[in-house]
Amino acid sequence: MSAAGIVAAAGSGSRLGADRPKALVDLAGRPLVAWAVDTLLAGGVDEVVVAVPAAEHDQFAAALPSRVRLVEGGATRTASVRAALAAVGPGVDAVLVHDAARPLTPPDVVARVLAALAAGALAVVPVLPVVDTTVVVDAEGTVTAAPDRAALRRVQTPQGFSRVVLADGYAGLPLGAELTDDAAVVRASGIPVTTVAGDERAAKVTVPHDLRVAEMLAAR
Numbered sequence: 322m323s324a325a326g327i328v329a330a331a332g333s334g335s336r337l338g339a340d341r342p343k344a345l346v347d348l349a350g351r352p353l354v355a356w357a358v359d360t361l362l363a364g365g366v367d368e369v370v371v372a373v374p375a376a377e378h379d380q381f382a383a384a385l386p387s388r389v390r391l392v393e394g395g396a397t398r399t400a401s402v403r404a405a406l407a408a409v410g411p412g413v414d415a416v417l418v419h420d421a422a423r424p425l426t427p428p429d430v431v432a433r434v435l436a437a438l439a440a441g442a443l444a445v446v447p448v449l450p451v452v453d454t455t456v457v458v459d460a461e462g463t464v465t466a467a468p469d470r471a472a473l474r475r476v477q478t479p480q481g482f483s484r485v486v487l488a489d490g491y492a493g494l495p496l497g498a499e500l501t502d503d504a505a506v507v508r509a510s511g512i513p514v515t516t517v518a519g520d521e522r523a524a525k526v527t528v529p530h531d532l533r534v535a536e537m538l539a540a541r
């Protein structure tokens with residue numbers, strides 16, 4: 322089975338508040354995007370396409386191996402993945418979509434996603450259990466429900482798909498629609514999504530505290 326990796330790296334990182342796009346922020350001497358690309362390649366992906374902000378194209382090119390292809394990202398994550406997917410070759414069997422913002426994802430997670438696809442799954446997401454009580458609130462912040470957390474999972478990346486299934490999902494999604502992940506895109510077209518074990522180290526760098534935690538882990 323041949324697999325391509327897509328790295329969504331075109332976000333600004335407004336919640337991190339750095340002086341550059343989040344994917345170019347340094348973690349232990351290398352930008353977050355370089356860590357994410359390495360994870361995909363080490364986990365068994367054959368080729369990688371990275372969606373980047375147009376203004377920083379040259380900085381991304383300088384930070385990544387020459388075999389990695391860059392495309393201009395969009396205004397939303399959904400638009401960025403759509404643009405990168407268009408650059409994936411038609412001969413590829415599977416596509417894994419990963420966040421540059423999850424730099425310390427172990428290659429084992431990639432391998433688990435690839436194994437599930439090779440076993441016949443059409444869509445696979447790595448997940449972790451929810452460990453806090455989780456509630457639903459109304460517009461005033463009043464709790465209206467407390468779902469059974471045993472049935473809830475936190476969803477990570479990379480998320481893996483049959484290339485045809487992901488391409489069909491994006492083709493059926495109206496231009497401009499924004500969903501928070503790629504599994505939601507294929508679920509909208511009726512495809513079942515399988516889960517495999519995620520990893521706490523695959524946590525997303527969103528706010529400054531997350532980057533401090535990642536720096537401590539990377540220093541080990």
Ligand SMILES: Nc1ccn([C@@H]2O[C@H](COP(=O)(O)OP(=O)(O)OP(=O)(O)O)[C@@H](O)[C@H]2O)c(=O)n1
Pocket residue numbers: 328329330331332333334335336337343344372394395396397398399401402420421422423525526527
């Ligand atoms: N237009 C966008 C927005 C996000 N992403 C990517 O999607 C991943 C997950 O998004 P998130 O961590 O929320 O990043 P940002 O959108 O950059 O963060 P913020 O909402 O704080 O601005 C990141 O790797 C980010 O670069 C992208 O490729 N294109």
Ligand SMILES: C[C@](O)(CO)[C@H](O)COP(=O)(O)O
Pocket residue numbers: 398420476477478501502503525
């Ligand atoms: C794709 C994702 O990382 C799965 O957990 C997540 O949905 C992206 O989060 P964002 O803040 O909406 O970009």
